[in-house]
Amino acid sequence: MNENFKKILPEIKKHFKNARGSHDFDHVERVLKMALYIGKKEGANLEILRLAAILHDIKRKNADKNKGKTDHAISGGEVAMEILRKYKYDKKIIAAVHHCITAHRFRTDSKPKTLEAKVLFDADKLDSIGAIGVGRAFLFAGELKAKLHNSGMSDAEILATKEFSKEDTAYREFLVKLRYIKDRMHTRTSHRLAKERHDFMVKFFKKMKKEMDGEV
Secondary structure: OOHHHHHHHHHHHHOOOOOOHHHOHHHHHHHHHHHHHHHHHHOOOHHHHHHHHHHOOOOHHHHHHOOOOOOHHHHHHHHHHHHHHHOOOOHHHHHHHHHHHHOOOOOOOOOOOOHHHHHHHHHHHHOOOHHHHHHHHHHHHHHOOOOOOOOOOOHHHHHOOOOOOOOOOHHHHHHHOHHHHHHHOOOHHHHHHHHHHHHHHHHHHHHHHHHHOOOO
């Protein structure tokens, strides 16, 4: 870890003051650790990856406040470039980090093209599945004041409901996004990690749905 990286950390952390628990700095640190683990296995540029991971959700708090009306990946990429220019990072590194951040969202048309962008995407999504992913899904639903479960509704009816509503439950997030993450991984290492997390998550939501429907 170079001196520049140590210097920018306090500035980055300021952006996460009063952030929601589902996308706080703890999430950023987990993504950073996962990205470096995958990056080492896959031969990625760790300097680019370290910067991209620590900066990837820097504007997420704003998107949460306006219920997703702004793309935090796009705005975050712009802020990341400003910070990196301030600390005199090389233009090629800044451009590489910018691409990683703008391409890290699941719901986006911008696809990761570089190895580092693919690793960041995978690391961020791996934090959305498995035990930690289930926990975050319920935490996010609670932040929206959503119900515990969409009782009495079919999966098709749940999918027809709106995000950021009382029906935007953890189970709805599973139907809309989480169950597809395993097949969106880019690297061999990520595929291996995703399978185990995916299997746990599927079993959990299947069991929960049975209990919520009153099945013994």
